Every structure is written in C-alpha cells, then in structure tokens.
Amino acid sequence: MIDVVLDLLTNTFYMMTPLLLAAVGEIIVEKSGVVNIGIEGIFLLSSLSAAVSTFFTGNPYIGLLVGTIIGLLSGVLHGFVSVYLRGDQIIAGVGYNSFAYGISILTLIYLWGDYSGSPTVPKIPVIIINFGGGVSLTITPILALALIIAVLAWWYLEKTSWGLKLRACGEDPRAAEAMGVNVFRTRFYATIIGAGLAGIGGAYLSIGWLGSFTRTISAGRGFIALATVAFSNWNPLLAILGAFVFGFADGASTYLPILLQKITGVQYTAESYLFLTIPYITTLFVVSLIMKRIRLPRALGKPYIKE
C-alpha cells in the first residue's frame, strides 16, 4: 500500500513541476496586465531546444540553460507584440503555439528524420529517498527550484514595493503611470520573466522528465498551467496546491493503468487511452467548481495606450 502511495507521489511530483513553474510565471505576467496563452508553445520550443542542445553537448544542464533562454526570447517576442505594438494578446499566443508546433516538427525531421520524436538524451539526475524494503520516493531537484521560485514570487508580488508597482500596472495602468511607474517597461519585463519560468518548465519536460522530445510532449499542459493560475486566484503560494492537484491527475493517468494491470493481470491496450483523458477531465471539473469565486486583475489583456 505504502509503495502505491509513494509511486503516486513520485508521479505527482514529476508532473507538478512544469505546471508550477509555468503557472508562477504566468501569475507574474498576468498581474502586470498581460495574458500569454503561448505557454504551450514555450513548453514545446524549450523542451525541443533543451533536448537538441543536450543531444549535442551531452550535458543536460546546458539543455536547461538553453531551454530557459528560448523561453526568455519567447517572452521578448510576446512582450514586444502585446505591450509595444498593442497586439491582440490571445491571437498572438495562439499564433505562437502554431509556430512552435511547426518549428518543432521541422527541426525533428531536419535533425533526425523522424516525425514523432528525438533520440533519448541524458537527464538531470534525480534525488531518490529510500525508505528501505524497495520503497522509495523520487524527487527532481527542479521541483525544489520551482518551490523556491513560487515562494520568492509570492514575496516579491505581495511584500515588496516593486511587486506593488507591477500589480498596479495590471489593475489600473493609468494610475500606475501617474505614480511614476513605467507601465510599458514593467509589463515587458514581467512578460519576459514569466516566459522564462515557463521555459524552465519546458526544458524540464525533456531533460528532467521524459529524456527525449516528442511532438506531443506538452499535450495541453501549457493550458493546464493556465487553469492552475485561475485555480490559485493569482497567488503563487496557492499555485503550489493547484499544481499538486493537476499534477496528481496527470501522474495518475499514466500510473493507474500500470497499477491496475499489475493487480488484475489484464493487459490494457485501447483502455490506456481512456486513462489519458483523466488530467483534462479533472482540470475541467476542478475549474468549474472554483471558477465562480476568482477575481481577475482588472486591466488584464487590455493594451495600455499612453495619452
């Protein structure tokens, strides 16, 4: 029994890491008044670039770095389009997702001639806590990083004057400008930092979790991160809980069929696809339970126009 619980926890910790990183990043972005629904695309491009650079250097930490940089660059693009060019942020995000999908397949075919995925690459080592008797809990160091970032982001947003200024840009940019805050610059930097955090999460998908890149590696997880943001009511500390809940659903969807096969001895083929719907249905269900009680930043998604 205890081994089942620990296995479920291991899977949950694996899956909550990218969700937490991207959700905390998106909270920072949205608190400043910008929406970035291109997290899915950032996940794709960052995990691809992390896998490619790890493949050629053999060092997953370089992969992590490159994936993060790609995330930051995505933020520069989205920030430029939505802050300075006053673009439609939702459409820009959708376009970025499509672009990222196209580029990732082009690169896969160009480098390895394979339409579905990359060869396996070295992964960042994990911490295994042994409880004796073959029972253990596996934790990735990136989860620890994500937790630290979540707490720091909360402290920054709620306890510092810089955080107050950033939130002012998302609530009432005109008042923020009157108080001497540079709304454009604040939003631009927030977008870059948020995308960079999503980039760490994306890199983690290939070099921390799967050990290779596949074209469905993100599989809607960028949008589950968006749901985590709504779940947390834009609070980075609550996002830890949200990421745990959605990460649990995600981890269970692959672990449950394996467990059931072990118990019942029945080999699943078609049914394993049915289990894969669990995270999405759970997300829909949880979000529809809590969505009535949330409060969005007031100027969210609206371009700021200086007079």
Add this chain to the structure above:
Amino acid sequence: MSNVESLPRRILQSIIGFVRGWIESVRVKKRDYLVAAVELILAGLTGFLVAGIVLLVMGYDPIWIYSVLFRYGYSSPGYLGARSAALMMTGLAFSIPILAGVFNIGGESQLYLGALTGLVIAYYTGNIWLGLIAGFIGGAAWGLLIAALRVYRGINEVITAIMLNWTAYYLIIYIILKYLPNPTQSHLSIQIPENMMLSYSSTFWLAVLGAVIAYILLYYTDLGYKMRIAGLSPRTAVYAGFNPRKAILFSMLLGGGLAGYGGALHIIGVASAFDTTMSTVFGLGFAGIGVGLLGRNHPIGIIFASVFYAGLIIGGQFVELYTGAPPYLSDTIIGIIVIALAIPYAYRMMINYITLLRGGGK
C-alpha cells in the same frame, strides 16, 4: 402584360441597386479596405520571410522550395477544393463565435466529434446525408458544452476548449481501437465504401453552401445582427433588450456544428476513415484559427482563405517529394502570419506614417 415586362426589369434594377450600393460602400470604406489589404499582405510576407529564414538556416533553398510549394499546391483544383472544405468549416467555427465575443479554439475537437458521428452514422445507415447531419449535431453538442460552461459557470473558454480537445483526442482513439476497428487494415477505423464517397467537387460546394448559409444568417437575419451586437458590446445588447448569453450559446452551437459538419465532409469526401494516430484529422481545427483570421472573420473571405491554406498543406507534401525538405511548412508559416495579424495597430501606424510622408493626412 405589364407585370410580365416589368419583372425582369425589376430584377435588373435591384441587381444594379445592389451593385451600386456595394460600390458606394467600398468608396466610403476605402480606407478600411486599404488597411485590411496592407495587413494581410504584410502579414503574409512576414510569414513567408521568417519561414524562409528558417529554411535557409537549415540549409535549404527557400526560393526553390516556395516555387515547388506554389506550383504543385494549387495544381489540381478538385483535390484542392476538397481539402479546403474542412478548413473552411473550422475557420467559420472560429470566426462566428468571435463575432459574438467568444474565442473558440475548440474547433479541433468539434471537428473530431463531427467526423466520428458522421462516419458512424454514414457507415451504419448507408446514407451520407444523414452522416453530414449527424456530423453537424455532434460538433454542435461539443461546442455548446464550451458555451454552457462559460455562460453558466464563468469558465474561460480557452481553457475549456483545450481540455475538451485533448479529452476528445484520446477518447476517439479509444473508441476507434475498441469499437470501430477496420477488419482488414489494422491502422484504420471502419471505412466509408468508395462508391458512397462524395466527389471532390461536391465536397467543396457543400462546404461553400455552409459558408453562404452562415453568411446569410450572420448578416441578413435578426439573430445574426443581435449576435454581432452582443459581440461588439454586451452592454448594448442588454439595453436593446436581448440576452448576450443567448448570442454566445447560439454562436457556439452554429460554430461547433459547422466544424462538425466539416469533419463529416472531410471523412465522407476525402479521408474515408480515421487512422489510429488521428493524423487524418489532427490540426484541421487549429488551422481554422489561421483561416478565420486570414478571412478577416468574414464567411466569404474564409472561403478564399481556406483554399489558400489547403494549397499550402498540399504543396508542403510536394516540397518533401521534390526537395527533400520537411513537409510541415504550413504550420510554421501560418503561425507567423497569425502573430503578424494580431497587431493591426502597427499597420495603422505604418499607413499613417506613409500618408504623412506623402504630405497628405487628408
């Protein structure tokens, strides 16, 4: 006697009146059309330019690839038309809700559902028309779910749509493997017999029919008018005495239904079956977002945009054949075009700047 004479004349007069009205509206809105044209052309050029740079970096000759893309992508009109049918419908599935203020990126799974119900009904009843109707109903029900969750539970439709997309994706693979396997080809689902399939040209014209009906509904009926008002300003809709929620529900019913109809058309007119990796339908719904934006969210514009997009997809396959370059160019190009289309303000600034340079500003 005079009635018989005046009838053709009356028809002629009304046609002349219509054309005059249209020319007048073009004259009045000249600047709007100019802005639209500049936007589309610049966005398109940006898309091809950036994708060209990507190709160049990968060591291919972009000019050679683009010449193959355009030469072969549009070379067989029948197939081109049939391939554009599904894209046209998912384009409408994006654009109709956006006119009512809903951002529907669930066209992907609405198309899946329509394709599935269309396939099952057409296969078991032996009647493709029933299949097309079932496709519409399947897509409409799936689309209505998104609208209902938004209207009654306040959930952002973007999250709902993606969750439903992936749910449908895995659910349909399960259904195909479990209940609809092809007895002879293991990687396919049950198949529409060849003699039942629609011809390429009727597939295209049935899609155009859908677009024209959507056009009439949106621009020439009371309901469409209310929907567009609700999209522009929900508060105005409330003052005018109709419920913006109904507009949202109806727009998603129609949009989802058309996506489902497109899915059924794609199965009955082009693909004949699902495959177990869903590659026959994957991406057709997401492509609809690009089609809708390229068509400027107007049903008639969407007809042309879908043909353009279908050509890119077909041409991409020839690119692989003739140049050895990867075939999936269309997603990259369209992705950049969509990003570029998100920034109308930039183009307006550019046009203002150009008029200023010419000493105009009138």
